Amino acid sequence: MLSAFIFVASLKVCGFVEDHNGAPLNNATVREQATVNTVSTDAKGQFCINLTNTESVLTVWKNGYLISAKKVRVKHDLVEEQVKKVVFTLSRLPENDERYEWLASLHSEMGENTPTHFQPCENCHQRITREWGQSSHANIDNQSLFNKLINSENIALPTAQCMLCHTPVSSKSVASISCDFCHKIIDVDSSDSLLLGKQRISFLKPQDSQVFFGSLDDVARERDSFNPLYKKSEYCAACHQGRFWKTNIYSDYSEWIESQYAEQGTECQSCHMVTAANYAADPHKGGVFRASDTLSNHHFKTELSDVVKAIESKVEFDNQSDGLSIRIELVNRGAGHRVPGGNPMRHLILIIDVVDSNGKPVQQIKGSRIPNWVRGNLPGKAGNAYGKVLVAKTGYGRVSKVNRLYPSPFWVNSYIESDNRLAPMIPAVESILFEPVQNGRISVTLLLREFYDDWLGLGEPKTTTVFFREFSL
Ligand code: HEC
Ligand code: HEC
Ligand code: HEC
Ligand code: HEC
Ligand code: HEC
Numbered sequence: 001m002l003s004a005f006i007f008v009a010s011l012k013v014c015g016f017v018e019d020h021n022g023a024p025l026n027n028a029t030v031r032e033q034a035t036v037n038t039v040s041t042d043a044k045g046q047f048c049i050n051l052t053n054t055e056s057v058l059t060v061w062k063n064g065y066l067i068s069a070k071k072v073r074v075k076h077d078l079v080e081e082q083v084k085k086v087v088f089t090l091s092r093l094p095e096n097d098e099r100y101e102w103l104a105s106l107h108s109e110m111g112e113n114t115p116t117h118f119q120p121c122e123n124c125h126q127r128i129t130r131e132w133g134q135s136s137h138a139n140i141d142n143q144s145l146f147n148k149l150i151n152s153e154n155i156a157l158p159t160a161q162c163m164l165c166h167t168p169v170s171s172k173s174v175a176s177i178s179c180d181f182c183h184k185i186i187d188v189d190s191s192d193s194l195l196l197g198k199q200r201i202s203f204l205k206p207q208d209s210q211v212f213f214g215s216l217d218d219v220a221r222e223r224d225s226f227n228p229l230y231k232k233s234e235y236c237a238a239c240h241q242g243r244f245w246k247t248n249i250y251s252d253y254s255e256w257i258e259s260q261y262a263e264q265g266t267e268c269q270s271c272h273m274v275t276a277a278n279y280a281a282d283p284h285k286g287g288v289f290r291a292s293d294t295l296s297n298h299h300f301k302t303e304l305s306d307v308v309k310a311i312e313s314k315v316e317f318d319n320q321s322d323g324l325s326i327r328i329e330l331v332n333r334g335a336g337h338r339v340p341g342g343n344p345m346r347h348l349i350l351i352i353d354v355v356d357s358n359g360k361p362v363q364q365i366k367g368s369r370i371p372n373w374v375r376g377n378l379p380g381k382a383g384n385a386y387g388k389v390l391v392a393k394t395g396y397g398r399v400s401k402v403n404r405l406y407p408s409p410f411w412v413n414s415y416i417e418s419d420n421r422l423a424p425m426i427p428a429v430e431s432i433l434f435e436p437v438q439n440g441r442i443s444v445t446l447l448l449r450e451f452y453d454d455w456l457g458l459g460e461p462k463t464t465t466v467f468f469r470e471f472s473l
Contacts, residue, residue: 221286244413442470
């Protein structure tokens with residue numbers, strides 16, 4: 001028997017999305033909040049979506065507009081005529097205002113002149129604020145290498161240039177890469193340009209109506225907007241790629257572009273911002289329960305959080321009558337760029353020692369040796385080093401002690417003499433032959449050194465042991 005009514009088995013809602021003039025908006029994303037249930041509006045701005053709950057929040061986002069949200073209640077098994085119709089009117093993004101003053105992240109930054117029309121982010125985003133405070137983006141550690149360097153009297157630096165990336169928000173109370181700074185970004189110039197940090201970034205900073213951009217297209221606050229850029233490496237390129245005097249000093253982004261990770265779509269955020277949390281804002285401050293893979297951490301550490309875990313190593317040896325051959329293979333399996341990544345001062349030093357049963361060093365016959373640029377008493381020993389080696393161009397700038405150093409610090413006008421840091425997945429193999437030895441010991445050490453002692457006048461550089469292995473012969 002044919003029924004006069006068509007029953008809708010699921011929880012269906014239909015509707016219409018328009019702009020302020022009532023014009024239909026096509027290709028807007030309609031989402032049942034905090035789920036993967038989405039549809040897009042058609043050319044007439046219309047949509048229908050089957051909800052999973054009788055009570056849901058529906059959100060709509062379109063590029064160039066603020067996110068809009070509505071609570072909807074639906075009943076099971078409605079007849080077609082009774083299907084709920086919801087109308088969304090989206091507001092355009094507000095205009096930029098150059099008079100904008102950056103908002104504070106923390107209560108402690110609320111100085112006299114800090115705008116008070118908006119609470120510090122810490123009020124509602126406690127987890128994220130804590131994580132951010134652990135990252136060097138927060139720049140709250142007076143003893144950090146950067147702060148020591150900038151404040152060191154030994155070296156005259158073009159510090160204004162340094163600030164463009166390191167402390168782009170510089171006011172008395174806020175001197176960091178702050179929450180507000182990062183969440184007002186709308187576009188980044190990721191081309192191979194000579195601009196640095198802040199100079200490559202476009203912001204939307206409306207003075208009166210706060211808007212935060214982020215990676216969620218379903219935030220129900222009528223003041224936020226989604227921007228796909230936040231999930232892309234291009235976003236990070238503004239500061240993690242930088243040429244000084246045309247020399248590629250910071251190169252995480254271009255190394256990533258050249259790696260297989262770029263092809264696979266494994267972005268900086270896919271490794272550096274993975275979280276296991278379920279709230280973007282504190283639940284009692286309006287945070288919505290969300291799947292952890294839609295959220296991000298802000299301490300920027302990876303699962304393989306350091307060089308120690310990022311490098312896989314293999315040591316093999318063969319002791320014959322004509323000599324002891326040792327083969328060492330190092331592979332960067334963890335990082336989406338060369339290792340060591342980040343700051344160009346970092347380098348790895350591989351040291352191979354062989355001693356006989358009396359503890360006397362066994363002579364090396366063939367194979368690589370620690371290069372001179374490592375300096376100190378290590379060069380010439382069996383092993384190698386992996387780093388970006390800079391050499392000062394002559395005839396430029398103030399001729400100081402620092403200008404004559406080899407390798408050259410990155411803040412001196414220099415060129416890249418060599419760069420053998422470990423590229424992703426490409427093994428570095430060292431084969432070294434020693435004099436024959438009866439009984440004895442082999443030891444293989446890989447060190448990570450943060451900088452050169454005489455560059456900064458800051459005392460002993462921090463050195464970490466990536467691995468240490470010993471073998472008896
Ligand atoms: C260096 C830039 C940067 C800084 C600093 C930063 N964020 Fe983010 N934030 C991002 C990026 C990029 C994403 C998107 C990451 C993703 O989805 O992979 C994000 C995502 C978010 C989200 C969306 C939810 C989520 O978990 O992904 C919130 C909320 C947020 N940030 C708040 C904050 C707050 C609060 C602070 C300061 C305590 C802060 N952010 C500092 C870059 C930044
Ligand atoms: C009064 C509480 C409150 C304060 C203060 C606050 N937020 Fe939020 N914020 C929220 C809530 C609630 C959400 C939505 C969370 C959700 O839907 O899971 C949110 C969402 C966000 C998002 C996500 C936007 C998107 O579409 O991806 C960003 C980014 C963000 N806030 C940044 C900030 C920054 C930066 C500050 C400080 C300048 C700040 N918030 C201060 C409550 C607050
Ligand atoms: C405004 C410039 C800027 C942006 C944008 C930026 N960074 Fe950074 N980042 C820096 C600077 C500067 C440092 C070094 C701070 C220091 O050590 O003093 C840094 C440090 C880091 C570190 C080392 C973290 C630590 O605590 O040791 C990682 C990892 C990192 N950034 C990843 C990212 C990723 C991923 C993005 C994009 C989502 C990003 N950054 C966006 C400027 C930026
Ligand atoms: C496949 C995962 C992966 C991807 C993709 C990735 N990284 Fe990394 N990154 C790592 C690992 C692992 C380390 C630790 C090894 C090291 O410090 O060299 C690291 C180290 C770093 C460091 C040095 C931090 C420190 O203090 O040791 C910075 C800065 C950094 N990454 C930035 C980026 C940026 C910017 C991008 C995107 C252009 C990116 N990373 C993409 C995994 C990744
Ligand atoms: C293009 C952006 C940019 C500019 C300009 C810039 N830096 Fe950096 N700086 C970074 C990034 C990104 C890191 C990498 C963070 C890491 O490796 O952990 C970093 C790391 C450092 C570190 C190491 C921090 C640590 O704790 O290991 C020091 C020191 C430093 N920079 C000093 C300077 C000085 C001095 C200048 C000015 C001559 C300068 N930087 C200019 C982006 C920049």
